Amino acid sequence: MDAHLLISNLTIFVLAIFVGFEIITKVPPTLHTPLMSGSNAISGITVLGSIVLAGNGHSTLAAVLGFAAVVLAMINVVGGFVVTHRMLGMFKRK
Amino acid sequence: MPPEATTATENIQWMIDLVYLLGAVLFILGIKGMGHPRTAVRANLMGAAGMALAIAATLLDKGIVNFTWIILGLVLGSIIGTVMAWRVQMTGMPQMVALLNGLGGAASMIVGGTEQISRITAGQTIDIASMVAIAASAIIGGVTLTGSLIAWAKLEEVMSGRSVVFKGQQLVNLLVFMLCMALSAWIVITPSLLVPYWILAVVACVLGILLVLPIGGADMPVAIALLNSYSGLAAAATGFVLNNAMLIVAGSLVGASGIILTQIMCKAMNRSLFNVLFGLMQAAGKGPSADEVYAGKIKSVSADEVAMLFDSARRCVIVPGYGLAVSQAQHAVRDLTNLLESRGCTVDFALHPVAGRMPGHMNVLLAEANIPYEKMIEMDVINPQFDQVDVVIVIGANDVVNPEARNNPTSPIAGMPILDVDKAGTVVVVKRSLSPGFAGIPNPLFAADNTLMYFGDGQQAVMDIVKAIKESS
Numbered sequence: 001m002d003a004h005l006l007i008s009n010l011t012i013f014v015l016a017i018f019v020g021f022e023i024i025t026k027v028p029p030t031l032h033t034p035l036m037s038g039s040n041a042i043s044g045i046t047v048l049g050s051i052v053l054a055g056n057g058h059s060t061l062a063a064v065l066g067f068a069a070v071v072l073a074m075i076n077v078v079g080g081f082v083v084t085h086r087m088l089g090m091f092k093r094k
Numbered sequence: 095m096p097p098e099a100t101t102a103t104e105n106i107q108w109m110i111d112l113v114y115l116l117g118a119v120l121f122i123l124g125i126k127g128m129g130h131p132r133t134a135v136r137a138n139l140m141g142a143a144g145m146a147l148a149i150a151a152t153l154l155d156k157g158i159v160n161f162t163w164i165i166l167g168l169v170l171g172s173i174i175g176t177v178m179a180w181r182v183q184m185t186g187m188p189q190m191v192a193l194l195n196g197l198g199g200a201a202s203m204i205v206g207g208t209e210q211i212s213r214i215t216a217g218q219t220i221d222i223a224s225m226v227a228i229a230a231s232a233i234i235g236g237v238t239l240t241g242s243l244i245a246w247a248k249l250e251e252v253m254s255g256r257s258v259v260f261k262g263q264q265l266v267n268l269l270v271f272m273l274c275m276a277l278s279a280w281i282v283i284t285p286s287l288l289v290p291y292w293i294l295a296v297v298a299c300v301l302g303i304l305l306v307l308p309i310g311g312a313d314m315p316v317a318i319a320l321l322n323s324y325s326g327l328a329a330a331a332t333g334f335v336l337n338n339a340m341l342i343v344a345g346s347l348v349g350a351s352g353i354i355l356t357q358i359m360c361k362a363m364n365r366s367l368f369n370v371l372f373g374l375m376q377a378a379g380k381g382p383s384a385d386e387v388y389a390g391k392i393k394s395v396s397a398d399e400v401a402m403l404f405d406s407a408r409r410c411v412i413v414p415g416y417g418l419a420v421s422q423a424q425h426a427v428r429d430l431t432n433l434l435e436s437r438g439c440t441v442d443f444a445l446h447p448v449a450g451r452m453p454g455h456m457n458v459l460l461a462e463a464n465i466p467y468e469k470m471i472e473m474d475v476i477n478p479q480f481d482q483v484d485v486v487i488v489i490g491a492n493d494v495v496n497p498e499a500r501n502n503p504t505s506p507i508a509g510m511p512i513l514d515v516d517k518a519g520t521v522v523v524v525k526r527s528l529s530p531g532f533a534g535i536p537n538p539l540f541a542a543d544n545t546l547m548y549f550g551d552g553q554q555a556v557m558d559i560v561k562a563i564k565e566s567s
Contacts (some may be wrong), residue, residue, distance in 0.1 A: 006223045009334055009342055016343045020350025023126045029447055029472050032355060032454030035128045036322055037191050038138050039351045041145070042121055043198045043325040045344040047171075048152045049205040049336045054167055055158035059215040065208040067163040073201035074171020075178065076194050081142040082179035083190060088138055090184075090461040091131040094468060 034087045041080025047073035103156045113151035114340035120144030121344055125351070131467045148340055184462045185419050188318055188452040192246040195318075195325045199238025202328035203298070206231025207291040209335050220285040227334035229278035232291055234328040236298025237305060242321050244306040249314060249451065257310030257373035264372065270301045308373030312532035315452045316359045316370045323352020355453045362447035364499070364510030381498070381505055384536040388528055391541035395548055397555070400522055401562035403546075407484035410434055410441045411476065413513055414456055415449055417490015417525075421552035424463035427489070430560050431465065437567070442469050444476040444486075444513050446494040473513055483518040489552050490524070492531030497539055507533045521545045524555045 027035050050073050054066030121144045127137020149168070158164070182190045206228045213220055220228070247253045277294040284290065309317045326348025333341030360367050368374075404410070412427060431441045443465065449456035457470050480486070488495055491513075498505040499512045515521050516539050523540055526549065530536060539545055548555055 002221075005337060006334075009337065009339070012339050012342050013330060013334075013346050016346035017350045019122060020125070020347040021354065023122065023129075024347075024351045024354050026126075027128045028130070029358075029445065029454055030457045030467055030470050031128050031131060031134055032358075033187060033191075033450075033452060033458045034134060034138070034454070035125070035351065036319070036355065036453065037187070037194070038128065038141055039125065039348040040191055040194050040198065040322060040325065042124075042141060042344045043195075043322075043329045043348040044201065045145070045148070045341050046198065046201045046205050046329050046332050047168075048148055048338060048341060049209065049332055050167070050201060051149065051152045051164050052155050052157055052336075053205060053208045053212055054163040055155075055160050056212060056216075057159040058212045062208050062212040062215065063160070063163050065204050065211070067167045069201045069204040069208065070164060070167030071171040071174070072197045072204070074168055075175040076198040076201065077145055078172045078175030079179045079190070079194050080175075081138060081145070082176050083182060083187075084138045085135065085142075086179060087184070087187075087458050087461070088131070088135045090458065090464075091134070091467045092461070092464065093131075094466040 030091070034084050037080050037087065038084040041077050041084065044073045044076030044080060047077055106154055106156060110151045110154055111339075113147050114338070117144040117148035117151075118340055118343040120147070121347060125347060184458055186250075187455060187458060188314065189246050189249045191452065192242045192249060192318055192321065195321045196239050196242030196246065198325040199235045199242060199328050201235075202231050202325075202332045203235025203239060203295050205332050206235065206335055207288075207295060210285070210291055211288055214286055214288060222282055224335055225282040225285050226278075227331055228291065229281045229294060230331040231328060231335055232294045233274050233278065233298045233301075234324055234331055236295050237302035238321055238324040238328050240299040240302030241306040241317075241324070242302075244303055245309075245314065245317050245321060248306075248311065255311035255314070257313075258307040259373050263304075263308065267301070267304050270297060270304060273297055274301060305371070309370060310373055312363070313365065313370045315448055315450075315455075316356055316363070316365070316367070318452045319352050319355035319359055321352070323349050323356060326350075326352060358447060359453055362511060364507060381502070381535055384528065384530070387536040387538050388541050392528070393546050395522070395546040397548070397558040397562040398566070400546070400548055400559050401566045403485050403520055403522070404434060404437070404439060404563055405566075407434075407439050409483050410439050410485045410487065411444050411480070411483045411515075411518065412441065413444045413446075413486060413488040413491050413495060413515060414460065415489060415491025415494065416451060416456075418552050419450065419456070419459045420490065423489060423553035423556050424459055424465070426553050426556040426560065428463045428465055430556050431469075433560055433563055442471050442476070444473065444515070445470055446473055446491070446513055448494065449491065473511060477514045480514045480517040484520065486515045486518040486521045488515060488521060488523045489556065492525070492537055493533045495539055496531075496533070496535070496537045498535065498537070506535060515539070516542055516544070519544065522548055524548045524550065524552055526551065
């Protein structure tokens with residue numbers, strides 16, 4: 001990672017945190033649990049990195065570890081989105 | 095590689111990056127849509143679509159030569175995730191979120207070290223900045239993994255939910271943290287050595303256990319929110335390792351979300367984050383004893399007497415605590431609500447931010463019992479309205495309705511925001527006994543002139559009240 005790339009990564013990181021603060025403070029307390037489970041699903045984004053590692057063929061060890069990471073991250077992603085969907089379906093109007 | 099081939103792979107990389115951008119936008123819209131129950135279902139689907147697109151785009155990565163393990167992993171993970179999500183009870187949501195957090199942390203921890211293995215075996219060199227990010231994935235990922243597992247075990251009551259403190263705990267934590275830093279330094283200066291990463295990962299896992307042990311049952315909502323934040327930061331750290339903007343954006347959104355919820359929970363419990371993290375309780379001032387507060391002043395009533403209150407009541411507010419969920423009284427409460435509304439009395443629910451075991455938990459439990467979300471009113475909105483409320487029914491809540499927080503500056507809960515139910519016409523408190531809540535102090539509300547105590551199990555009590563109202567009319 002050269003300095004230029006590092007700075008652009010840092011820029012994205014800092015700006016995204018600001019965006020996060022802005023939009024999340026507007027979420028009402030009623031939806032805080034679905035917010036947590038939904039954002040939890042999003043944090044399973046590591047699955048992208050795991051996929052490449054599981055399939056790049058550099059080493060068998062890396063492939064096995066990558067596979068384990070894909071499974072764990074995918075449970076996080078799918079479990080998070082599905083349970084959020086289930087919960088939100090219960091919130092009804094009069 | 096011939097020039098045409100280079101252009102082709104470059105074009106694919108561009109396409110992948112553009113899809114990642116679209117995915118990041120969908121994540122932001124997905125969280126933004128959580129701003130209202132009306133838009134939230136669609137918002138969650140947008141988030142899921144963003145994830146699906148990102149995964150699909152990643153499969154086009156030029157580096158992938160073998161899809162077997164990938165497909166197997168995706169399918170297996172999806173099946174396990176779906177089954178878990180469908181089987182979990184709504185009361186078990188905090189455990190579920192804790193467990194998922196932990197798995198996300200584990201994935202980040204594995205990816206950091208595996209990236210190092212992969213690059214070194216491919217004969218590449220790794221620069222210092224990437225190695226710092228790799229070490230960060232080990233620490234944050236490891237702490238998130240075991241911290242979440244301990245939180246899960248405490249919530250699931252596999253282990254005692256109490257705060258575990260021992261002599262010299264802070265020193266031990268500090269030493270383990272220093273060890274993490276030293277191992278990180280080793281990793282950064284010797285990128286070609288593969289073993290130190292996994293040693294660091296193990297030490298970080300130990301640190302995660304140590305950090306969550308002192309956090310006690312009542313403080314669990316804070317721990318869950320904080321670990322949620324860590325799982326995001328772990329993903330962001332992995333993003334720095336892989337130079338993947340999508341991971342950085344998604345990770346920082348989740349990191350921010352967790353931090354905000356952590357602050358909200360700390361404020362609602364009047365606890366500093368520092369005290370929560372180190373399992374410290376505010377030293378209790380000399381308060382009155384339970385006998386002094388309660389003696390001769392408790393008015394215990396029957397269901398019939400409670401039913402009579404509703405003859406003339408125009409507005410009723412129900413304050414649900416976790417005790418309501420434990421006794422599975424949500425559905426009985428819904429019946430009571432419908433009955434009272436059919437008799438022309440409006441019924442609302444007043445929700446303290448820490449009513450459940452994680453932020454917003456009680457709202458989900460009420461929604462499950464088909465109570466419309468318009469009736470769930472947050473503390474700051476309902477508090478100024480209590481003097482116009484005829485009857486308040488408190489079910490399974492204690493500290494969050496204790497006026498000592500407002501009136502007694504030496505009380506251990508002084509300054510904690512509470513629901514001002516004592517300002518209502520009549521307060522009915524449904525409770526098994528006069529036992530204290532988490533704060534361990536007596537509640538003068540129970541002895542107040544306008545308070546009636548109804549002793550019993552939450553669900554049975556509400557069912558009896560419903561029956562009594564039906565019989566009296």
